[in-house]
Amino acid sequence: MTETEIGRARRRKEDARLITGRTQWTDNIQVPGLLHVAYLRSPLAHARITRVDVSAARSRPGVVAAFSGQDFAAEQGSLPCAWPVSDDVVIPDHPPMAVDTVRYAGEAVACVIATDRYKAADALDAIEIDYDPLPAVTDMPSALADGSPLVHEAGNKAFTWTFAQGDIEAAFRDAPVVVERTYVQQRLIPTAMEPRAVVAQTDGDSFTLHTSTQIPHVLRVMLAATTGVPEHKLRVIAPDVGGGFGSKLQVTAEEVLGLLIARRLGRPVKWTESRSEGNQTVHHGRDQIQRIALAASAEGVLRGVKVDLLADMGAYLMLVTPGVPLLGAFMYTGIYKMDAYDFACTGVFTTKMPTDAYRGAGRPEATYAIERAMDELAKEIGVDPLEIRRRNWIRHEEFPYATAAGLTYDSGNYEAATERAMALFGYDKLRAEQADRRDRNDPVQLGIGVSTYTEMCGLAPSRVLGSLRYGAGGWEHATVRMLPTGKVEVVTGTSPHGQGHETAWSQIVADALGVPFEDVGVLHGDTASAPRGMDTYGSRSLVVGGIAVLQACERVKEKARTVAAHLLECAPDDLEFTDGAFKVRGTGAAKTIQEVALAVFAAHDLPEGFEPQLDAGSTFDPESFSFPHGTHLCAVEVDTETGMTTIRSYVAVDDVGNVVNPMIVEGQVHGGIAQGIAQALFEEAVYDADGNLLTGTMADYLVPSAADLPTFVTDRTVTPATSNPLGVKGVGEAGTIASTPAVVNAVVDALRPYGVRDVPMPCSPERVWRAIQGGVA
Amino acid sequence: MPRITVTVDGTKYEEEVEPRLLLVHFLRDRLGRTGTPVGCDTTNCGACTVLLDGLSVKSCSVLAVQADGGDVVTVQGLADGGELHPMQRAFHEEHALQCGYCTPGMIIASIDLVNGNPDPTETEIREGLEGNLCRCTGYCNIVRAVRRGAELMRAEP
Numbered sequence: 063m064t065e066t067e068i069g070r071a072r073r074r075k076e077d078a079r080l081i082t083g084r085t086q087w088t089d090n091i092q093v094p095g096l097l098h099v100a101y102l103r104s105p106l107a108h109a110r111i112t113r114v115d116v117s118a119a120r121s122r123p124g125v126v127a128a129f130s131g132q133d134f135a136a137e138q139g140s141l142p143c144a145w146p147v148s149d150d151v152v153i154p155d156h157p158p159m160a161v162d163t164v165r166y167a168g169e170a171v172a173c174v175i176a177t178d179r180y181k182a183a184d185a186l187d188a189i190e191i192d193y194d195p196l197p198a199v200t201d202m203p204s205a206l207a208d209g210s211p212l213v214h215e216a217g218n219k220a221f222t223w224t225f226a227q228g229d230i231e232a233a234f235r236d237a238p239v240v241v242e243r244t245y246v247q248q249r250l251i252p253t254a255m256e257p258r259a260v261v262a263q264t265d266g267d268s269f270t271l272h273t274s275t276q277i278p279h280v281l282r283v284m285l286a287a288t289t290g291v292p293e294h295k296l297r298v299i300a301p302d303v304g305g306g307f308g309s310k311l312q313v314t315a316e317e318v319l320g321l322l323i324a325r326r327l328g329r330p331v332k333w334t335e336s337r338s339e340g341n342q343t344v345h346h347g348r349d350q351i352q353r354i355a356l357a358a359s360a361e362g363v364l365r366g367v368k369v370d371l372l373a374d375m376g377a378y379l380m381l382v383t384p385g386v387p388l389l390g391a392f393m394y395t396g397i398y399k400m401d402a403y404d405f406a407c408t409g410v411f412t413t414k415m416p417t418d419a420y421r422g423a424g425r426p427e428a429t430y431a432i433e434r435a436m437d438e439l440a441k442e443i444g445v446d447p448l449e450i451r452r453r454n455w456i457r458h459e460e461f462p463y464a465t466a467a468g469l470t471y472d473s474g475n476y477e478a479a480t481e482r483a484m485a486l487f488g489y490d491k492l493r494a495e496q497a498d499r500r501d502r503n504d505p506v507q508l509g510i511g512v513s514t515y516t517e518m519c520g521l522a523p524s525r526v527l528g529s530l531r532y533g534a535g536g537w538e539h540a541t542v543r544m545l546p547t548g549k550v551e552v553v554t555g556t557s558p559h560g561q562g563h564e565t566a567w568s569q570i571v572a573d574a575l576g577v578p579f580e581d582v583g584v585l586h587g588d589t590a591s592a593p594r595g596m597d598t599y600g601s602r603s604l605v606v607g608g609i610a611v612l613q614a615c616e617r618v619k620e621k622a623r624t625v626a627a628h629l630l631e632c633a634p635d636d637l638e639f640t641d642g643a644f645k646v647r648g649t650g651a652a653k654t655i656q657e658v659a660l661a662v663f664a665a666h667d668l669p670e671g672f673e674p675q676l677d678a679g680s681t682f683d684p685e686s687f688s689f690p691h692g693t694h695l696c697a698v699e700v701d702t703e704t705g706m707t708t709i710r711s712y713v714a715v716d717d718v719g720n721v722v723n724p725m726i727v728e729g730q731v732h733g734g735i736a737q738g739i740a741q742a743l744f745e746e747a748v749y750d751a752d753g754n755l756l757t758g759t760m761a762d763y764l765v766p767s768a769a770d771l772p773t774f775v776t777d778r779t780v781t782p783a784t785s786n787p788l789g790v791k792g793v794g795e796a797g798t799i800a801s802t803p804a805v806v807n808a809v810v811d812a813l814r815p816y817g818v819r820d821v822p823m824p825c826s827p828e829r830v831w832r833a834i835q836g837g838v839a
Numbered sequence: 840m841p842r843i844t845v846t847v848d849g850t851k852y853e854e855e856v857e858p859r860l861l862l863v864h865f866l867r868d869r870l871g872r873t874g875t876p877v878g879c880d881t882t883n884c885g886a887c888t889v890l891l892d893g894l895s896v897k898s899c900s901v902l903a904v905q906a907d908g909g910d911v912v913t914v915q916g917l918a919d920g921g922e923l924h925p926m927q928r929a930f931h932e933e934h935a936l937q938c939g940y941c942t943p944g945m946i947i948a949s950i951d952l953v954n955g956n957p958d959p960t961e962t963e964i965r966e967g968l969e970g971n972l973c974r975c976t977g978y979c980n981i982v983r984a985v986r987r988g989a990e991l992m993r994a995e996p
């Protein structure tokens with residue numbers, strides 16, 4: 063048997079075009095007669111629109127048309143929310159272009175369509191618009207207070223959602239130790255490097271939409287429902303997409319309006335956002351206030367966890383806005399055992415950009431709260447943060463384990479990952495150095511941060527999604543076709559935007575069908591060539607979509623086996639399949655799968671009733687989530703005189719089960735860690751009290767550069783998932799989920815001698831310095 | 840309208856341009872050289888980096904008229920008759936890209952860095968690429984790729 067493809071660090075097939083500039087970004091698309099759209103956006107967070115006059119813009123040079131919200135009012139519908147989480151959820155009407163009221167700064171209020179992008183932007187000046195300002199409300203406690211300005215008539219409460227298991231009152235009654243903390247998850251801007259872009263075309267009957275999206279399939283369904291363009295007349299294409307991180311898991315105003323404008327003008331139109339436009343109007347992430355309480359024994363053994371969450375929805379509920387905190391609800395128990403768990407969440411409207419999925423979506427928030435609180439418990443009990451975790455974590459022999467949050471973790475080995483991480487990190491030595499620096503009153507203090515995380519990903523079992531009232535399923539589809547020349551074409555419903563599916567799926571197919579890696583091609587991201595799919599988010603592509611690819615291969619192989627048996631004049635059971643060939647056991651007779659493919663194409667001599675094609679499809683609906691886990695350790699140096707934090711070392715040992723391509727996995731972990739560190743130390747979307755976004759450009763919203771980050775030390779332990787035949791777990795979000803608490807725990811750990819027990823994120827020098835001055839936060 | 844003459848990836852173009860036209864839009868919209876993308880509007884991201892007369896510039900902060908008489912090399916002009924530039928190879932080998940949106944600018948900026956400093960340390964690379972943002976990779980593999988690219992560039996001048 064030759065070396066398996068699965069497990070090899072194959073260099074990526076995708077790279078050839080990406081490193082030579084032959085990539086197909088949406089903004090690259092040129093078609094004859096292409097027009098450019100520019101949107102006028104509200105400068106106010108909350109206002110009534112009293113008058114819009116676009117007529118002067120229409121007479122500007124190069125301008126073909128100009129429209130206000132009123133012009134679309136009859137046909138634009140409402141942007142969809144696919145996750146009505148509760149009975150009491152309020153889903154306000156969300157017109158793609160505001161008609162009479164704006165509710166966040168940046169909402170589109172009018173547009174110009176011109177012959178080039180400069181002319182379109184120029185003519186925005188000529189639009190006359192009057193507003194009657196209304197009061198803004200930008201923070202959740204104010205929004206819930208009596209007498210708050212109302213974002214929507216129905217009130218500022220979007221929904222309430224609760225979960226309870228076990229007797230939480232008993233857990234807290236007479237508990238020897240109770241730790242209660244409040245943490246703020248600041249608002250973040252996802253900042254995929256490719257700004258969004260949309261090209262809409264029509265031949266008068268059918269429509270083609272190119273868009274920088276993670277979800278061409280979901281989008282097609284949603285756009286058909288929103289715009290009335292029949293689904294079969296709408297083709298959605300996600301060409302090369304420059305990152306998403308959840309921000310392109312959306313049905314956007316500009317996608318709907320692009321279709322409507324193309325329909326109205328009968329001409330192709332393009333819109334490409336500027337980064338400043340995107341900072342205002344790509345959905346934001348996080349923005350929650352978490353109250354968490356732990357009840358524990360005198361030895362620090364957990365009895366129960368209680369969580370009360372406020373989640374800022376922004377001004378509207380977009381595609382999965384209210385579902386994001388629910389994805390966190392099941393993770394506040396982390397890797398720990400306890401008798402009872404209680405969770406309550408209130409979704410709150412404010413006059414800000416809506417929030418929605420951002421890398422990890424709910425799970426980073428939950429992991430942050432529990433991992434921060436466990437450190438506080440360790441401090442309370444007077445033991446090392448790793449010791450408190452050992453006293454509480456699920457031991458490897460206890461899997462599968464049903465958690466207090468109602469999930470069943472299939473597998474894991476927290477001990478092994480922690481042991482490996484400690485060794486790579488030099489844990490004991492760093493603790494000794496820390497003690498020494500504390501003794502010496504060194505102005506530069508050392509902090510050590512621990513994060514032993516798990517998460518639920520591989521979204522998702524359709525039945526579970528249904529029970530949570532999500533509007534769709536969580537399956538994934540793949541079709542595998544043997545071509546006459548023996549090459550293989552894979553059609554996947556996943557929609558990559560940097561993850562390397564062409565490479566990884568080729569590895570899976572190469573092993574399953576015994577064909578060369580090079581002989582596999584992968585089609586994706588176009589509803590015409592890949593009509594069925596649920597797309598890419600929630601670390602689902604491999605654990606759901608990859609399994610569909612594997613199962614489709616198995617079906618192709620079984621079909622081929624029938625033909626091979628016929629050609630070799632034996633029973634199918636007499637054949638063994640190795641190295642891409644069906645061999646008659648005990649004889650030298652064999653047919654390669656390529657020979658079978660050619661024979662099927664020719665169809666001269668096939669078994670009775672065999673249809674001459676060697677294709678198979680598979681739609682995989684997972685039984686369960688996947689639960690990657692790991693131990694991340696971070697050492698920071700904090701200059702107590704300036705408040706400056708520098709990461710000295712960062713070790714991540716993740717367990718994502720079996721891996722298909724370790725190079726890609728490592729890359730995902732690196733990028734994830736960087737994004738989590740960005741939340742811990744650098745990034746925050748800031749609105750002023752009037753609802754103006756103060757971090758509207760890349761100059762104000764600080765995405766870290768290479769100079770801001772260290773080299774990460776990464777390793778893996780391997781505890782295969784038992785919930786899928788490859789034994790794989792998702793990896794796309796793990797790094798982000800793990801790293802934020804590791805870094806903040808380190809910062810706080812450095813400052814313990816100063817009485818500091820919290821530093822709000824991002825832990826900027828100013829905030830660290832203030833925490834030192836103020837002692838207990 | 841001013842008339843400019845610019846060489847881009849070895850081809851000479853003579854075009855009339857509005858004085859305000861950005862070099863990056865000239866490349867993308869006028870010449871169809873779409874290998875160089877745009878990532879921001881405040882000169883922060885570096886996605887648009889090209890070589891102008893041998894030095895890296897952010898083509899979103901250069902007017903097309905300023906490139907008059909100049910020689911522009913974009914990521915599309917690096918491969919020599921199908922043979923990838925060593926830095927392109929290094930980015931591929933070290934998995935220094937995921938979505939690839941930052942990659943054209945990152946590769947050009949790295950070449951410029953190595954032209955000025957043939958054997959940069961990790962710190963020099965991190966600081967030298969401060970003006971180029973990547974949201975996907977966490978930079979570890981980019982640093983590795985630049986070291987390897989530098990090595991290859993030294994070996995095959």
Ligand code: FES
Pocket residue numbers: 876877878879880881882883884885886887888897898899900
């Ligand atoms: S496009 Fe961001 S620096 Fe030029």
Ligand code: FES
Pocket residue numbers: 255304305560935936937938939940941942972973974975976
């Ligand atoms: S590879 Fe995606 S931004 Fe760098």
